[in-house]
Amino acid sequence: MSYSLGQKQLDGIEDILKKELIDVGVQCVFLIDMAGNIIADLHEGEVVHDIYSLAALAAGNFGAVSAMAKIIGEDEFSLLFHKGKKENIHFSKVSQEFLLITIFGNLISLGFLRLKVTEVIDKIKHIL
Amino acid sequence: MAFINQKKKEVQVKIVYYGPGRGGKTTNLEYIHRKFSERIKAEMVTIKTQGDRTLFFDFLPFNIGKIKGYDIKIQLYTVPGQVKYNATRALVLRGVDGIVFVADAMVVRKDKNISALDNLQENLNMFNTDIYKIPLVMQYNKMDLAKQGIPLLSYNTLEESLNCKFKAPAFKASALKGINVVQTMKKIIHMTLISLQKEFK
Ligand SMILES: Nc1nc2c(ncn2[C@@H]2O[C@H](COP(=O)(O)OP(=O)(O)OP(=O)(O)O)[C@@H](O)[C@H]2O)c(=O)[nH]1
Ligand SMILES: [Mg+2]
Numbered sequence: 278m279s280y281s282l283g284q285k286q287l288d289g290i291e292d293i294l295k296k297e298l299i300d301v302g303v304q305c306v307f308l309i310d311m312a313g314n315i316i317a318d319l320h321e322g323e324v325v326h327d328i329y330s331l332a333a334l335a336a337g338n339f340g341a342v343s344a345m346a347k348i349i350g351e352d353e354f355s356l357l358f359h360k361g362k363k364e365n366i367h368f369s370k371v372s373q374e375f376l377l378i379t380i381f382g383n384l385i386s387l388g389f390l391r392l393k394v395t396e397v398i399d400k401i402k403h404i405l
Numbered sequence: 406m407a408f409i410n411q412k413k414k415e416v417q418v419k420i421v422y423y424g425p426g427r428g429g430k431t432t433n434l435e436y437i438h439r440k441f442s443e444r445i446k447a448e449m450v451t452i453k454t455q456g457d458r459t460l461f462f463d464f465l466p467f468n469i470g471k472i473k474g475y476d477i478k479i480q481l482y483t484v485p486g487q488v489k490y491n492a493t494r495a496l497v498l499r500g501v502d503g504i505v506f507v508a509d510a511m512v513v514r515k516d517k518n519i520s521a522l523d524n525l526q527e528n529l530n531m532f533n534t535d536i537y538k539i540p541l542v543m544q545y546n547k548m549d550l551a552k553q554g555i556p557l558l559s560y561n562t563l564e565e566s567l568n569c570k571f572k573a574p575a576f577k578a579s580a581l582k583g584i585n586v587v588q589t590m591k592k593i594i595h596m597t598l599i600s601l602q603k604e605f606k
Contacts, residue, residue, distance in 0.1 A: 278502070278534075279416075279601050281409035288412065312500020313464075313480065314408035314417040330450045333464040333480065337452075340496040341461075 282405075287317060289404045294319045297397045298379060303390070304364070305380040308371070308401070311336055316375070326380070335378050339368055358387065369394050371401060406500040407601050415476040418601070419500055420593055423525050424507035425517040426458065426486035429546040432580035433507060434465050434481055437590060440583065444468065459485040462497045469594065479594055486521065495528045503540040503597030505589055507580070508567055510545045512556040515566065522567055536571070540596035543568050543575035544589045549582050 282290075290308060298306045299319050307318035307328060313336035318328050339357070346353045357368035367390060369377045377398060381390060408417045422430040431451070438449050445467055452461035463483040470477065484494040506525065508518040526536045545563045558566075560577055568575055574592050578585035 279407035279409055279604060281411060281605075284412045287410065310406070310408060310500065312406055312408075312419050314406075314419070314500070316408065316410070327447055329466040329478075329480070330447060330464060333450060333462075333482070336499070337461055337493075337496060340499065341493065344492055344496065 282316065286404050290317050290401055291319060293397055293400050293404075297393055297400075301389075301393060302385050303379050303381045303393075307332065307378050309336060309376050309378065310374050311340065311376065313337070331378070335368060335376065339370070339376055356391075367391075367394065369398060371398050372405065375401075375405060377401070407502050407597075409475075409605075413476070414474055415478060416601070417478045417480060418502050418594075418597055419480050419482065420503045420505065420590075420597060421497060421501045422481070422483040422505045422507055423498075423521070424486055424544075425509055425514060425521040426488070428486055428507045428509040428514070428518075428521075429580040430483040430486065430507045431457075431459055431463050433505070433544075433546075433586055433589070434463050434483055436580055436583045436586045437467070437481065438465055440587065441467065458487060459483055460490065461485060461493045472598065477598070481590075488520075488524075491524065491528075494524075495531060498528050498532060498534075501529075501532075501534070501539070502601065503542075503593045505542050505544055505593050506567070506573075507544045507546050508563060510547045510557045510563065510577075511550065512558055515558060515562075518563075518567055540593060540600050541571055541573040542589055542593040542596065543571075543573050544578045544580075544585070545575060546578050546580050548577045548584070549579040 294306050299321050305320045308316040309332045313333040315332045343353055359366045365381055367379045371377050424430055447466050450464040454460050465481040467479040482497050484497045529536050551557050576585040576589045580586055
């Protein structure tokens with residue numbers, strides 16, 4: 278089984294991610310599917326992370342957390358966020374199949390980021 | 406489920422090494438990583454216990470170059486083979502495109518192989534994937550142990566107990582010594598790409 282996205286759709290997605298997230302100071306954002314494939318990735322400046330490994334781990338992590346939610350009788354946990362000293366990482370479900378991951382520094386507040394991510398997901402959903 | 410990026414002209418393919426605990430799945434990926442260290446720049450990601458057993462998965466990205474103008478990115482995964490880790494094992498199968506079943510050729514592991522294969526079928530069913538339709542390669546591992554006088558299942562016995570329904574390509578291998586490790590990988594990549602191509606037409 279496979280699926281494919283064309284130039285137009287991907288341009289549309291990248292455009293949204295750039296304008297709404299990278300341009301407001303998010304360091305790195307990527308859209309992945311639950312199998313761990315990378316659909317789109319954007320970075321402020323050069324690529325500094327091993328994004329393929331990150332995607333594999335993020336998909337696994339999200340799957341594990343969702344499975345835990347089910348066991349304790351929750352549909353899902355709405356906030357998936359890890360805070361570091363300098364960098365933070367935030368996961369957000371776009372749909373059953375897709376996940377949006379952002380990496381950002383301490384200059385951006387979590388509240389603002391969540392607001393932006395919600396907007397982005399609304400827009401991306403129409404394209405996917 | 407492979408992802409085809411028309412913009413970057415790139416295909417991402419997921420191949421999973423499945424099989425009983427201690428069968429040699431991680432050893433396969435470690436060998437591939439060493440063997441192709443020139444081409445695989447990334448570190449292998451492993452989530453394991455202190456005793457070196459896989460806890461969640463191993464992950465190794467492998468770029469095999471271009472086919473028909475598309476960059477082919479193969480993502481190799483292993484699952485944890487221990488029975489108790491079924492929840493995480495199933496998660497790794499999500500979106501799988503091709504499977505290598507690593508069986509342990511030691512006589513004492515005969516039943517473990519069979520139950521791991523049954524478990525694969527069950528877990529694939531959860532994702533509505535038919536084990537008879539997905540590209541599958543069998544690897545009968547640890548053949549090197551014969552030299553040490555450890556009783557091993559014969560190729561025919563292994564074929565009979567594991568592969569008579571599937572008739573999948575099968576390799577006698579030693580992941581530790583690197584025998585037929587690359588051949589196994591090449592075979593599953595080849596079969597998976599053919600199956601993707603067919604579907605895409
Ligand atoms: N003699 C021999 N030993 C092997 C071979 N392949 C793996 N081993 C050994 O078997 C043990 C288990 O190998 P792993 O690769 O960790 O097995 P695994 O299938 O990943 O096991 P889990 O992570 O628990 O599912 C290790 O001590 C390996 O060195 C082989 O071909 N020959
Ligand atoms: Mg392992």
